[in-house]
Amino acid sequence: MTKKWWQDKVVYQIYPRSFQDSNGDGIGDLRGIISKLDYLQDLGIDAIWLSPVCRSPQDDNGYDISDYQDIDPMFGTLEDMEELIQKAKERNIQIILDLVLNHSSDEHRWFQEAKKSKDNPYHDYYVWRDGVEGVLPNDMKACFGGPAWEWVPELQQYYFHQFSVKQPDLNWENPKVRREIYDMILWWMEKGVGGFRLDVIDQIAKEPDKGITGNGPRLHEFIRELSKETFQKGNLITVGETWGATPERAKLYSNPDGSEFSMVFQFEHVGLDQEEGKEKWDLRPLPFVELKKNLAKWQKELYGCGWNSLFWNNHDLPRIVSRWGNDKEYRAKSAKMLAAVLHGMQGTPYIYQGEELGMTNVVFQDISHYRDIETRNMYKERMEKGYDEKEIMRSIYAKSRDNARTPMQWNEKENAGFTTGTPWIEVNPNYTEINAEKEQKNPDSVYHFYKKLIRLRKENSIFTEGNFELLMENDEQIFAYTRTTEKEKMCVIANFTDQTASCPLLQKWSEKEKLVHNYETEPEEGILRPYETMIYIDR
Ligand code: TEU
């Protein structure tokens, strides 16, 4: 496979409302991001994936868009966006926009029109079924709880929504809808954006009468058309969010011929610590050996015929250091270990804001402090079903999306330097310990470890090209693998536990050049210390 220009890039995800507030209203905004571009340039990232900033009633924090061609006043103006694109470009940073194409807001002009009458030209932009009040077309459920159908008395019809009632699904069967979407994307491309992240793109080809949401029959047909009409006219980085991806499908999404996207987000690994067949709230300990085998499977399957994205975190997931590391006595060590394991693999690394500081999950006293619609709905639903409240809060502490959404911790001043006003969601109280200023000053910090990994990827093509092989696959403590090219071999070794672990690999590798290590001294006699990690290279 010939190398693509974007394959050695590293992406940083910004959740705008929690990144940096510039005007004291407690909500992060575009001018806030502009003021932090130097920070991002110092870190060394190549692109910013910006969670949605378009006009939105914010029912799902911007994933409910009411105007795709305007910026929400809460975040700034179109001019601010143009300035951000420009100023980022000056630092060789591209802006990747988040396209939410499966659904719009119910406050979008299209839906407002669609609701007026069955023969309104916009009616067929959404998915409707005739019916009788109280008798749902079928028993499909929405992702954030409740039925997937909402009754509109004026029309004597139900509309379909896979997410909240304020996120009606767009009807991709309608060619007019698709054309509107393409024109909108071309408009953004003209503004100079560097790419797109496609929200729940594997759910656009739904067929509700057959109970189909993800992976509908026409899915790849729609995506290929979308790609041809838009992305292929530019030189972009595109990534599809696909919860239902198998390796087979991922090869289509990220086909090197460029017919769909550059790469794909797949989520198998982040589902491993939940009870099988249940919800993410139903916790089970991480089956470590399964995690290794799963990541290895994706490395192997896409080698030479597709492209992985590499991530532990995003705005929907808990903080990785709290989840699979140890955010108490080994916070920095385990954060670095997780970083090394991820960045050593083949694919495009995504760093979620604050991950590079080793930011942790938050524990709020009670449900009133939580803002996320998914968390709040689940709490209500489970309380009604009679679950124990302590049990519910335990799930929230482990998995709530708000864990990732507390404000970015910049310094030890009030509100972590995020805002001079009252933040829309409380700051994690550990900001005096964990913040960017402190991390940048300490050469031994998580921040500097990430910075080094990013640089190494640029300097060593083996990170992008090397063939992956999992070692010690049934070992319960060690995550180890090699990457191999014709000329070089690299070995990533990591102890995933807070116990020491014997590692025969050290004998062979410790004589080689060491690229990174999260302890200052050498390990003794082939024993790894808690969360110890190193990357060796044999040139
Ligand atoms: O997420 C897709 C999605 O399926 C999520 O609802 C996911 O199941 C959940 O967050 C896991 O906790 C995307 C966006 O990333 C998310 O923020 C949006 O809420 C969702 O789409 C709807 O647009």
Ligand code: CA
């Ligand atoms: Ca603001």
